Amino acid sequence: MNEMQLKFLSRSENEIFARNAVAAFALPLNPSLSELSDVKTAVSEAVTNSIVHGYAGGEGWITLNCKTEDDVLHIEISDSGKGIADVEQAKQPFYTTLADEERSGMGFTIMQTFMTAFSVESRQGAGTTVKMSKRFGARAELDAQ
Numbered sequence: 110m111n112e113m114q115l116k117f118l119s120r121s122e123n124e125i126f127a128r129n130a131v132a133a134f135a136l137p138l139n140p141s142l143s144e145l146s147d148v149k150t151a152v153s154e155a156v157t158n159s160i161v162h163g164y165a166g167g168e169g170w171i172t173l174n175c176k177t178e179d180d181v182l183h184i185e186i187s188d189s190g191k192g193i194a195d196v197e198q199a200k201q202p203f204y205t206t207l208a209d210e211e212r213s214g215m216g217f218t219i220m221q222t223f224m225t226a227f228s229v230e231s232r233q234g235a236g237t238t239v240k241m242s243k244r245f246g247a248r249a250e251l252d253a254q
Contacts, residue, residue, distance in 0.1 A: 110178050117173075127156045131182075134175050140243075151223045158239070169190055192231045192236055192237055227241050
């Protein structure tokens, strides 16, 4: 088992930093390029949600926790932003609160599709936490069958 924690400002340039840090942290689990791409995409979506929706143009801290356990990578991304009024509604494909900004509303759907496990916890005025896990390797292929 291994663990790491990063804390960074909600600036768009830090999305790339976060996705690459998680990818580097996951390398000892020997992910395929496809698995690594899935993780990077899911992390990008979660961090972007914190920046765009959680802090809505303002600035705040995003905390990224990662843990490896056997062949599983666990990721937790949290902010202290404005929170989500209705998490179930927000998880619906194509739902967005920023349609005028050409947002697709697919962030949570992408995270859920690319990861083995996914959940969202949020409180209005207190922030949002996204928890995701990805199982790598032969067991992941067996689980998919």
